[in-house]
Amino acid sequence: AVSGKRNYERVIDELALRHLNVLRVWAGLGHSPGGAAGPLPHEQPFAYNATNGTWDLYTWNQTFFDRLEQVVAYAQSKGVIVEVTLFDAYSGDFRTSPWYPGKNSSGYLGLNDEWTLTAAPGTSCAPFNTATNIYSRQKAFVEKLVAELNAYDNLYWELANEPELSIVQAGYNSKGAVIADAVSVPRIMKWHECMTDIVRNAEGTVASPKRHLIAANYH
Numbered sequence: 001a002v003s004g005k006r007n008y009e010r011v012i013d014e015l016a017l018r019h020l021n022v023l024r025v026w027a028g029l030g031h032s033p034g035g036a037a038g039p040l041p042h043e044q045p046f047a048y049n050a051t052n053g054t055w056d057l058y059t060w061n062q063t064f065f066d067r068l069e070q071v072v073a074y075a076q077s078k079g080v081i082v083e084v085t086l087f088d089a090y091s092g093d094f095r096t097s098p099w100y101p102g103k104n105s106s107g108y109l110g111l112n113d114e115w116t117l118t119a120a121p122g123t124s125c126a127p128f129n130t131a132t133n134i135y136s137r138q139k140a141f142v143e144k145l146v147a148e149l150n151a152y153d154n155l156y157w158e159l160a161n162e163p164e165l166s167i168v169q170a171g172y173n174s175k176g177a178v179i180a181d182a183v184s185v186p187r188i189m190k191w192h193e194c195m196t197d198i199v200r201n202a203e204g205t206v207a208s209p210k211r212h213l214i215a216a217n218y219h
Contacts (some may be wrong), residue, residue: 046060
């Protein structure tokens, strides 16, 4: 919308007025904030099939990218830096997420628990480069983001918001249930390493490439 208390232009104007120059935007949400009524037009990077309630991980929702670019561009015009958080696992009901089993129509099994959204499925980055693995769509999403936003100077990337989901380090998932995974911290570290490589490689392949800082949030 172009009006209302939560309009991004009003938020950025208020930041600039108060000499606050950083805005944080979560780009890859781990849920659908639209809820039972269906997703908002610009909440996810993927197209949504309202008939069967699934996301198509191979079809971009360009409305999402256009809105994100509008936010970054307007922030730049006001001297505000944007921290673009690439993934946020624990942001709501993961069962509505494009990454959840049965919520995408692209033949992927999906991720059973939200914390795995920011944990590598193994000890290498190979799954990110394997077309049949759901992690390859994470890579595709980041590459698309870089292509859309690389020209702007007022942003830096944050790989993920609170990737460990507080108690996963102790061998629990985000709901407190015990999980059979003794290497969860190394998996999170490997995911960060792989994602850093993906961002850097993507920035090096766009036209007139610019390099941006990359932040890691281990919470």
